Structure formats: structure tokens, C-alpha cells
Amino acid sequence: MILKLAWKNIWRNRRRTFITLxxxxxxxxxxxxxxxxxxxxxxxxxxxxxxNSLGYIQIHTKGYWDDKLLENxxxxxxxxxxxxxxxxxxxxxxxKLETGMITSFGNQSRxxxxxxxxxxxxxxxxxxxxxxxxxxxxxxxxEVVLGIELADYLDASIGDTLVFLGSGYQGSTAAGxxxxxxxxxxxxxxxxxxxxxxxLASLQDLLGAExxxxxxxxxxxxxxxxxxxxxxxxxxxxxxxxxxTWEELMPDLKQLIQTSGAKGYIxxxxxxxxxxxxxxxxxxxxTQERKYEMGVLQAIGMKKSKSIALxxxxxxxxxxxxxxxxxxxxxxxxxxxxxxxxxxxGDSAKAILEMGIEPIIPFSVNPMIAINHGLIVLVxxxxxxxxxxxxxxxxxxxxxxxL
Amino acid sequence: xxxxxxxxxxxxxxxxxxxGVVFTSIVLGIWAGLFVVAISAGMLEQQKRGTLESQLxxxxxxxxxxxxxxxxxxxxxxxQVKQIENVLSTHSDVANYTKRSISEGTxxxxxxxxxxxxxxxxxxxxxxxxxxHSRLIExxxxxxxxxxxxxxxxxxxxxxxLEVGKTINISFQDKDKNFIQAGFKIEGIFGTPSQSFDVSNxxxxxxxxxxxxxxxxxxxxxxxxxxxxxxxxxxxxxxINSQFTNATAENWATLSPELSFNDETAGTSLMVxxxxxxxxxxxxxxxxxxxxxxxxxxxxxxxxxxxxxxxKIFIMIMIETVCxxxxxxxxxxxxxxxxxxxxxxVGISLESVxxxxxxxxxxxxxxxxxxxxxxLNITLMIVFASLIASIIPARKALKYNPAEAVRAV
Numbered sequence: 001m002i003l004k005l006a007w008k009n010i011w012r013n014r015r016r017t018f019i020t021l022x023x024x025x026x027x028x029x030x031x032x033x034x035x036x037x038x039x040x041x042x043x044x045x046x047x048x049x050x051x052n053s054l055g056y057i058q059i060h061t062k063g064y065w066d067d068k069l070l071e072n073x074x075x076x077x078x079x080x081x082x083x084x085x086x087x088x089x090x091x092x093x094x095x096k097l098e099t100g101m102i103t104s105f106g107n108q109s110r111x112x113x114x115x116x117x118x119x120x121x122x123x124x125x126x127x128x129x130x131x132x133x134x135x136x137x138x139x140x141x142x143e144v145v146l147g148i149e150l151a152d153y154l155d156a157s158i159g160d161t162l163v164f165l166g167s168g169y170q171g172s173t174a175a176g177x178x179x180x181x182x183x184x185x186x187x188x189x190x191x192x193x194x195x196x197x198x199x200l201a202s203l204q205d206l207l208g209a210e211x212x213x214x215x216x217x218x219x220x221x222x223x224x225x226x227x228x229x230x231x232x233x234x235x236x237x238x239x240x241x242x243x244x245t246w247e248e249l250m251p252d253l254k255q256l257i258q259t260s261g262a263k264g265y266i267x268x269x270x271x272x273x274x275x276x277x278x279x280x281x282x283x284x285x286x287t288q289e290r291k292y293e294m295g296v297l298q299a300i301g302m303k304k305s306k307s308i309a310l311x312x313x314x315x316x317x318x319x320x321x322x323x324x325x326x327x328x329x330x331x332x333x334x335x336x337x338x339x340x341x342x343x344x345x346g347d348s349a350k351a352i353l354e355m356g357i358e359p360i361i362p363f364s365v366n367p368m369i370a371i372n373h374g375l376i377v378l379v380x381x382x383x384x385x386x387x388x389x390x391x392x393x394x395x396x397x398x399x400x401x402x403l
Numbered sequence: 404x405x406x407x408x409x410x411x412x413x414x415x416x417x418x419x420x421x422x423g424v425v426f427t428s429i430v431l432g433i434w435a436g437l438f439v440v441a442i443s444a445g446m447l448e449q450q451k452r453g454t455l456e457s458q459l460x461x462x463x464x465x466x467x468x469x470x471x472x473x474x475x476x477x478x479x480x481x482x483q484v485k486q487i488e489n490v491l492s493t494h495s496d497v498a499n500y501t502k503r504s505i506s507e508g509t510x511x512x513x514x515x516x517x518x519x520x521x522x523x524x525x526x527x528x529x530x531x532x533x534x535x536h537s538r539l540i541e542x543x544x545x546x547x548x549x550x551x552x553x554x555x556x557x558x559x560x561x562x563x564x565l566e567v568g569k570t571i572n573i574s575f576q577d578k579d580k581n582f583i584q585a586g587f588k589i590e591g592i593f594g595t596p597s598q599s600f601d602v603s604n605x606x607x608x609x610x611x612x613x614x615x616x617x618x619x620x621x622x623x624x625x626x627x628x629x630x631x632x633x634x635x636x637x638x639x640x641x642x643i644n645s646q647f648t649n650a651t652a653e654n655w656a657t658l659s660p661e662l663s664f665n666d667e668t669a670g671t672s673l674m675v676x677x678x679x680x681x682x683x684x685x686x687x688x689x690x691x692x693x694x695x696x697x698x699x700x701x702x703x704x705x706x707x708x709x710x711x712x713x714x715k716i717f718i719m720i721m722i723e724t725v726c727x728x729x730x731x732x733x734x735x736x737x738x739x740x741x742x743x744x745x746x747x748x749v750g751i752s753l754e755s756v757x758x759x760x761x762x763x764x765x766x767x768x769x770x771x772x773x774x775x776x777x778x779l780n781i782t783l784m785i786v787f788a789s790l791i792a793s794i795i796p797a798r799k800a801l802k803y804n805p806a807e808a809v810r811a812v
Contacts, residue, residue, distance in 0.1 A: 019690050019694060022686075023690055026682075038672070069514070100515055100516050110518065111518050193518065252598050263443070271435075271680060271683065274432065278687030281425075281427075281690065284424060285421065285691060285694040289694070342671060342675070361668065361675075
């Protein structure tokens with residue numbers, strides 16, 4: 001009976017229902033938009049940093065991250081690479097070997113990080129993207145590519161032969177002559193000054209360590225499932241290895257994101273204050289409008305508890321409808337700004353680009369945002385029903401029916 | 404016109420509840436807009452100050468050759484040193500300055516190596532310009548060890564497994580381009596907000612620097628200058644650059660594009676947030692005023708019947724909103740000013756993420772602050788938005804058919 005009455009009430013005064021519905025729907029829309037933008041910025045930060053350098057997850061021998069010695073490296077045949085590749089959510093498992101050496105040309109020399117890439121994997125593409133001059137080392141040749149500022153410092157250019165000197169695997173001395181085949185620009189001065197790339201095979205050869213790698217870099221399809229995937233990898237490999245996520249590998253970045261998160265919470269809080277107030281205003285007006293009607297119902301003998309139940313049901317139905325409309329309305333907008341992100345303009349857009357970061361703010365399309373904020377608005381909307389309940393309880397039919 | 408004004412004014416007071424809702428919406432809108440801007444600006448300011456104090460100073464001067472290519476030989480000539488110091492010590496804008504010698508080198512320990520910027524400083528002058536001396540986590544500031552002391556960053560210490568009292572070997576070129584290596588004793592470990600700064604910069608005494616490169620007189624590569632007012636840094640740089648042909652002054656914004664990057668992204672996202680807030684608010688006002696108009700259908704119909712024209716009804720409804728805005732604006736401003744002033748002196752604690760914030764270059768406390776012009780901007784924006792918001796309900800009233808409206812319940 002009450003259900004039926006409530007349903008009829010909702011459709012009876014369509015204008016009022018429409019205004020209430022739209023208040024709730026827009027509340028959801030605004031909250032979702034704001035959060036989508038904030039999370040989008042965070043995702044963008046992670047994506048640029050992670051893809052430029054360390055990968056979402058890395059596996060090393062326990063202790064390598066604290067003390068990056070070659071002796072803390074791993075041997076490829078010992079690792080269950082196949083098994084890791086077969087796990088869900090994994091796009092690539094890329095073996096990496098990394099070491100520091102002194103690089104000299106003429107009477108200039110400089111400490112350099114030598115990184116490897118696996119010719120059979122995706123990584124040449126990533127290195128190739130940074131190539132500004134020359135070409136990648138040919139298979140089987142003793143060739144390297146290096147950062148442009150490093151080449152500049154050494155006064156060396158393509159075709160020159162560099163001397164690498166350092167310690168090899170297990171105390172041996174590593175030394176070798178390599179020809180520069182190309183120059184890289186990482187857009188990050190620090191990397192341009194200190195990075196050299198050669199193929200995994202040549203680096204293993206230089207260090208006198210066949211099959212040696214220092215880390216496995218893992219790419220993910222869905223970065224949001226980071227910890228789940230890391231846990232799965234842990235269960236596949238032995239306890240002598242450490243599995244580290246980008247959050248552990250780059251605590252700086254993690255902190256930066258927490259910073260923007262803290263700010264986001266304050267902004268959200270303020271937005272919710274406004275949203276709550278707008279919704280309250282709507283409920284308030286709607287209740288005032290219906291005082292007369294409620295007075296009539298009471299005058300003809302409807303119990304207050306039934307009136308309250310009626311308002312409650314009406315409120316729940318409209319709230320749920322409003323939230324659903326809001327979520328449906330927000331999704332295409334978030335999707336649009338995800339595909340066509342906001343662009344940062346102004347003088348520093350160029351400087352940002354030079355840092356290797358795209359000057360854009362894409363929106364996140366994480367469905368959890370819509371669900372979470374839809375629920376928050378629903379809760380606020382349900383709490384606001386306290387107001388009409390209070391009014392009904394205090395209602396005096398005689399005075400209420402006086403227009 | 405006077406009559407309409409009077410009617411509108413009375414209408415505002417007639418339904419106090421409804422007026423209260425619109426009034427509070429506007430107050431809340433102004434407050435929220437200003438507070439959001441203030442928090443944003445406060446956080447940025449905090450971060451900027453941290454970076455400027457610990458690393459950048461307000462502006463730096465280098466020789467043009469040095470900017471092109473960091474090399475030992477690209478120092479200032481003796482005449483340049485005299486000229487620059489003459490300008491810096493006499494100019495009234497300058498608060499403090501210090502000079503530095505810089506060389507790129509490589510630090511090695513048994514645990515690895517790191518490419519470093521070796522900076523030779525005059526410890527006492529440096530204290531006046533940057534806050535490295537107060538950011539020591541361990542150790543002392545050039546007071547303990549006589550023989551080649553060095554200050555290194557926390558991140559570098561972690562990476563190379565170094566502690567106070569241990570030795571790091573640093574190799575670089577001397578003035579004749581010979582490769583030299585020297586052991587430095589770690590006297591202190593500093594932590595700035597930037598890990599990338601901590602991992603790649605080390606400080607030694609300028610006198611040790613001069614001795615190691617085999618020179619009799621100091622090599623000066625950099626002047627770090629603090630002004631009385633950081634806002635004048637761009638103008639002061641221009642002054643310097645017009646006076647010297649082979650030296651370039653760069654202010655903090657040029658030195659650190661990351662800081663301007665933060666400014667820009669924060670600016671863009673702030674705009675979006677403001678737009679969202681204003682939309683939410685406008686929507687609230689539209690809703691309430693629309694209900695007000697619909698509720699008063701009968702009354703408005705009656706007015707139309709007795710001969711008031713539609714234009715006047717439209718103006719009347721607009722004036723109602725204007726009255727509310729004009730009344731609400733000063734209260735909103737006062738409220739914002741009070742909260743911003745209060746939190747500006749007390750600070751808002753972001754304790755739960757405080758540790759992370761500190762490391763990322765922020766303090767765990769945020770002190771909201773806002774330029775006075777922003778008060779005006781935001782208030783005008785909100786008042787304007789509320790006017791726009793009242794157009795829709797007022798238009799709705801125009802569409803009433805008097806005969807029908809008057810019969811509405």
C-alpha cells in the first residue's frame with residue numbers, strides 16, 4: 001500500500017521529482033568529475049614515470065635493491081620466466097642487466113650506467129623512441145648508444161670508439177672497446193648525462209658473466225591490479241627473490257601522489273559540503289511545498305508513522321534513481337576527457353614537454369570512482385530524509401492546511 | 404521601477420526559509436571557492452619556499468659558457484668577479500649572496516658509484532643564502548674535520564652505504580685536465596625535499612676545491628643570490644643581464660621548470676575544480692528559484708491578471724536574486740577572510756600523510772593564503788553565476804498564462 005502510494009506520488013508531481021532527481025544526479029556527476037580528474041592526473045604521473053624507467057614491477061635477488069652489486073644478480077635459467085609470463089595481467093617480462101663503469105674517450109672520462117636491452121623483447125622500441133641520431137647497435141657487433149650530454153661531455157660522436165673500464169662479475173676486471181652507433185635523448189638531463197645502452201648479450205660478454213641479469217622488469221595490462229599481480233608473482237618464484245612494485249621502487253613518486261591525494265581530499269570535502277547543501281535546499285523546498293498535503297493526510301486519519309514511511313520510500317526510490325542517472329551521465333564525460341585530455345597551455349608547457357612529461361590532464365575512467373561517489377551521494381541523500389521526517393513529526397494538521 | 408524594487412524586497416523577506424537557502428548557497432559558494440584557492444596556493448607556496456631555501460635561492464648567475472657546458476674552465480674572469488660582486492654588494496634589492504665553485508665528478512665506494520656535482524662553498528656565506536646547514540640529519544657543518552670534509556645527501560648515503568666519518572673517493576679533472584682522485588671525509592648528511600638533489604650534489608670547502616684543482620686563486624662558477632623580495636627576481640635578472648654580456652642571471656622559475664610545472668598543473672586543475680563548484684552552486688540556485696517561481700504560480704498569475712506586464716515580473720525575480728547576492732557577498736567574504744586568516748596562522752594539519760608530504764617537499768601543515776585580488780575575482784564570479792542562475796526561473800515565469808496560473812493550487 002505505502003509502496004504503491006509512494007510510487008504514485010513520485011509520478012504525480014513530475015516537476016518536483018524531476019528537480020530532486022536532477023539535484024542528486026548532478027551531485028553524483030560533479031563528484032565523479034572531480035575525482036576522475038584527480039585520479040587521472042595521478043595515473044598520468046605514474047604512467048610517464050614507470051614507462052620511462054623502472055617498470056611497474058621488478059624482480060631481483062633478495063638484497064640487490066639495497067646493494068646493487070653484480071654478485072647480487074640472478075641467472076636467467078634459474079628463473080621461472082615462462083610461468084610469470086603466463087600469469088594474468090602481464091604484458092611483458094623483460095630481463096635487464098645494469099652496472100656502473102668508467103667510460104673514457106681521449107682524456108675525458110666519466111662514470112656511466114650501462115643498461116642492457118633484450119633484442120627479442122619490446123624494449124628496443126622504447127630505446128628507439130629516444131634515439132635522436134644514428135641507429136641501434138647491430139646484433140653481434142660491439143656497439144653502444146649513449147645519452148647526448150654524455151657524448152658531449154666526452155667530446156665523442158657517432159663512429160668513435162669508447163673505452164669501458166670497471167669491475168666484472170665476481171671480482172674480475174671488465175674492459176672493452178665499443179663503437180658509438182647512436183645518441184639518445186631521454187628528455188631528462190640526469191639520464192642524458194649518465195646512461196649508455198647496449199644489448200644484453202654484449203653486456204654479459206663485457207662483464208664475463210653468461211646468463212647474468214640483475215632484474216626482471218614486468219609490464220602490466222591493468223596498473224590498478226598492481227598488488228594483486230605482485231602477490232601472484234611472489235607465489236610463483238622462490239623466496240630468494242624480491243618482488244618490488246613501483247611504489248617501493250620509486251618512493252618519491254608515491255609520496256608525490258599522496259600529496260596530491262591529500263589535497264584532493266580537502267577539495268572533495270568542500271565540494272561535498274556544497275553538494276549536501278544544494279541537496280538539502282531541494283529537500284527543504286519540496287517538504288515545505290508538501291506540508292499542506294501531509295496535513296490533509298493526517299486530518300483524514302493517516303498515522304504519522306505511515307506518513308514517515310511514505311516519505312522514506314519516496315526518498316529511497318528517487319535517490320537510487322538519481323544516483324543511477326548521475327553515474328550514467330558522468331561516464332561518457334569522463335570517457336571523453338580520458339580520450340581528449342585537458343591540455344596545459346602557457347609558457348611552461350614547453351618546459352614540461354622537455355622534462356619528458358606530456359602537458360595534459362587526462363580523466364580517469366576507473367569504474368570504482370563512479371561507484372564510490374555514487375554511494376556517498378546516496379548516503380547523503382538518505383540522511384537528508386531526516387528533515388522531512390522531523391517536519392512530519394511536528395506537523396499540526398490544522399495549521400498545515402491553512403494556506 | 405521603485406515599486407518593483409519594493410515588491411522584490413518584500414518578497415525576499417516574505418519567505419525567509421527560501422531566501423535563506425539561496426542566501427546560504429551564495430555564502431557557501433564564495434567561501435568554498437576562496438578556501439579551495441587558498442589551500443592550493445598555500446601548498447604551492449610552501450613547496451616553492453622549501454625548494455628555494457634548500458637548493459635554488461632566488462636567482463643564480465653563471466657565465467654563458469658554463470650554462471652551455473659545465474666545465475671547470477668556464478669560470479668567471481677576475482674582472483667579471485669584481486664587477487658582479489660590485490653590483491651585488493651595492494644593489495639595494497639584494498639581501499645576501501654567495502659564490503660557488505662547481506665541477507662534475509664521480510664519487511666511488513666499494514658499493515658503487517654516482518655522478519656528482521661537486522660544489523665548493525664558503526660555509527659562512529652559504530649559510531645566509533641556503534638552509535643546507537639547518538637540514539643536516541646527521542653530523543656537523545664544516546666544524547669537525549680539518550682535512551677535506553664533505554657534506555652529502557641522504558639518498559646518496561643510502562645508495563653508496565655511507566655514514567658520517569666514512570670516506571668517499573671523488574674523481575674529477577684539475578685545471579690542466581688531468582684526472583685526479585681524492586678521498587673526502589663525510590662530515591654531515593643533509594636531507595632536502597628533493598631526492599634527486601640529494602643524490603647528485605655534494606658540498607666541499609671552496610679552499611679544498613681550489614687546492615685540488617691545482618690553482619692558486621679560487622675558480623668561481625656560480626653566484627647564488629637572495630633578494631629582499633622574491634617577486635622581484637625576474638626584474639633583477641633582467642637588470643643583471645643588461646649589464647653583463649658574458650654572464651646570465653636566471654631566476655628560480657627558469658632554474659627549476661618542475662616548480663613552474665606544478666604551478667601550471669595546479670592552476671589548470673584548480674580552474675576545473677572552481678568550475679565544478681560554481682556549476683554545483685548555480686544548479687542549487689536554479690533549483691531553489693525554480694521551485695520558488697513554480698510555487699508562486701498563483702500569485703504571479705494574479706499579478707499578471709491585475710495588469711503587471713511580463714517584463715516587470717522578469718525584472719522582479721532578477722532583483723530578488725540580486726538583493727540576495729548583494730546581501731550574501733559581504734558575509735561570504737567575511738567568513739572566507741576569517742577562516743583563511745585563522746587557518747593561515749594555525750595551519751591545517753595533513754598529519755595522516757604528513758611524513759610523506761614532508762619528504763615530497765611539503766610540510767605536513769598547510770597554511771592557506773590568498774591574494775586580495777582573488778577575493779574580488781571569486782566574489783564577482785559567484786555573484787555573476789547566481790545572476791545567470793536566476794534567468795532560467797525568471798524565464799519560466801514569463802511563460803505563464805495568467806488565466807491558468809491564477810487557478811493553480
